[in-house]
Amino acid sequence: MTPAELSAAIRRCLVEAVEAGDPAVGSLAVADLPDDVRVERPRSREHGDWATNVALQLAKKAGAPPRGLATALAGRLAAVDGVAGVDVAGPGFLNVVVDASAAGALARTVVEAGAAYGTSDRRAGLHVNLEFVSANPTGPIHLGGTRWAAVGDALARVLAATGAEVVREYYFNDHGAQIDRFARSLLARARGEAAPEDGYGGAYVGDIADRVLADARERGVDVLALPDAEAQEVFRADGVALMFDEIKRDLHDFGVDFDVWFHEDSLHASGAVEKALAELRGSGALYEADGAWWLRSTDHGDDKDRVVIKSDGKPAYVAGDLAYLRDKRSRGADLCIYMLGADHHGYVSRLKAAAAAFGDDPAVVEVLIGQMVNLVRDGQPLRMSKRNGTVVTMQDLVEAVGVDAARYALTRSSTDSSIDVDLDVLTRRTAENPVFYVQYAHARTCGVARNAEAAGVRREDGFDPSLLDHPTEQAVLAALAEHPRVVEQAAELREPHRVTRHLEVLAGTFHKWYDERRVTPLGDEPVGDEHRTRLWLAEAVRTVLASGLALVGVSAPERM
Incomplete structure (x- = not known):
């Protein structure tokens, strides 16, 4: 049973309770009920597989005690297929245990959905x-x-995965003093x-x-023989174009x-x-x-208030904005x-x-602010540029x-925080290196599939979800079940780092499972x-690791 299936089941129970009086x-009405009942993993698995505080959320509208509402809901939910038990905790929390067969069925659901598992149409019709x-x-x-190239491209991917139409745009500041x-x-x-004193240095x-x-010589032009103003204009036009080309090439090579x-x-x-300014004046x-002219x-x-047209008649930077x-x-x-x-x-x-000022809701604009990045080697900040000694x-x-x-x-980190990128860690092929840890898990799932094929283990010959009852299997299934919610949160909160962190959780549960359970028979x-x-479970892990890595623009190698 997936979190979405459980959420839908809880809502159905609420509707039934309301309609039954x-x-x-x-005093709850069906219109008061949430379209999507939030279910989460409890902090301690001893409390169950899933938990919800929906009774606490609805108690005020209902005008009824939350624990009584939770108790009534628990009685109905316990009768749902796939639910092994429901417990009311504290002032009205519901802790739900699903039976092993219902939990294990998720493995097949993921495999059959493929890369579509975790995607949604929640933002369909939204043009970003x-x-x-x-x-x-x-x-x-x-x-x-x-950092913005990596995070921005990942954000575009998670927004698109939840249905949005995303246009990736780069704004060249090619007008003005710089x-x-x-x-x-x-x-x-x-x-x-x-x-010049206010100019740019560096070998580039x-x-x-x-x-x-x-390039000018190939056109038959000796730039240095031109008057200063003409020579500077050639360097302006051609130099900026060449810099643009280099920026585009670097981004493309970076996968953006x-x-x-x-x-x-x-x-x-x-x-x-x-x-635009005439419209605002009007x-x-x-x-x-x-x-000067000012924006209110x-x-x-x-x-x-911001100056838009300076007293000398020239537009300020905000005019372009x-x-x-x-x-x-x-x-x-x-x-x-x-x-x-x-x-x-x-x-x-x-x-x-x-x-x-243009009559739009200010909410049509969102500004995300990113913090600094430092490179570290041997515990010390690193300045390593060959072309520019300062950055x-x-x-x-x-x-x-x-x-x-x-x-x-x-x-993998929130853009709200500064980060230190440790080059020593990122070049190691060990579990300390988070990208290696996740990619190695994916490669392991591919190795499992190859070994299974050699041993004659075929997924299509059988699937019994009740057999996925080992604690390591329950942990893997729990991590798989979280994937859709993680992708949605990454899109909603504009935080693609949630995807990478969850991939590390899934990789960790898989590595432990790999050490405990065998897919190929012994002897x-x-x-x-x-x-x-x-084998179904291993393929489900491979599916989510591959699609999760794709969401952050990172490859999923089959061998390492």
């Missing part, structure tokens, strides 16, 4: 614009951006001069400058591809900024003061998720205020540990239903 349900990484095109992607500084830095490096600047010169590459400069070139969302963002929860949000909404986005760095806390209220890049991390280990390590022992049934 059971005094224990008080998910913007992440969006690093400035003035250098390679640093470690913070690498691009001017980048162009000047390239020109200075090409001339053999020191970078020289690499890009050399490529701009070489975007549906939309949006250029900030296009908002200004197309007139989208002026159009609605009264902007006002003029001190020679304090009307919508911001800590201060306003036009960009308007553009996303015009492309059909129901929800705009921005994944930003630790120094962007001010954007939360600013972007929500922008949505409200660690995506390429540095991938070269050190590989794509799978990098993606897994960066995804002359004949093949029996116990062997076939265990």
